[in-house]
Amino acid sequence: MSKAVNAAYGIQNLVEVVSCFVSIVTYIYINVVVFLNLKVVWPEIPSSQVIIMFSMWTGLMVGRLLTTAYSSDMVVQETVRTQRLVQKLLLLPLPARSGCPDELQLFGEQIARSRLRYSAAGFFTLDLSLLRSFTATVTTYVVILVQFGLSGASKQQSGSAAECRC
Structure with missing residues (x-):
């Protein structure tokens, strides 16, 4: 039964994790x-409200990811x-x-032979260890995006400074 569930929801789990990843990276950035x-996102809304709004969206996406990973991990632990x-x-x-x-002997052998693991369409396993690699990857992407944003902002400033001298 668990293999059927894993096969049926593998692509949906992959889409869920990828959409959470893209959303979290975007919102944190x-x-x-x-x-x-670095930039004005919405000129008519104070920056504190923008930060609060995107922090709440980030929290929602983290919650979605946590529930997916936690529920998969709990099913595996329950199997053990x-x-x-x-x-x-x-x-x-x-009584014989x-x-x-x-x-019971047959059921025990069946459980021992087929280790239960939920995956996202076979790309990676869905368990609590996913959160560690997910956090590292999000941090890496945000740092890279911020570095590109800072280099773009410095190029704009140096370009506008050169225009003022002419």
């Missing part, structure tokens, strides 16, 4: 641009817990005629 006064419970049940004396020991 806009916050940094407004905070550093179920495997331990089946092993404990096998240690209990059960009921067929329970054989069924």
Whole structure:
């Protein structure tokens, strides 16, 4: 059942994570641009309101990502817990005629053989370790975008200074 769920929602999970990534990078970049006064985003809205608004949108996207990664990780942990419970049940004396020991043995072997992992269409696994790499990647992209923004702003200032001298 879990393989069917993973296959059915793999592309949707990929789209969800990618859209969260793009949104978070964009919203954090806009916050940094407004905070550093690199550009005027909305002239009629105070910069503090723009920062608050995009911080709230960033929080929403982080929440979406957290719920996706956390729920996937919890299902995997519950599978491990179920495997331990089946092993404990096998240690209990059960009547042989009921067929329970054989069924439990088969179920335990099936759980042990097929490790459950949710993925985003096979590109990466959805678990809590995703958050660590996601944070590092977002930070890298924001730093690169800010560096490009700063170099563009310095070129504009030097170009306008040269125009004033003429």
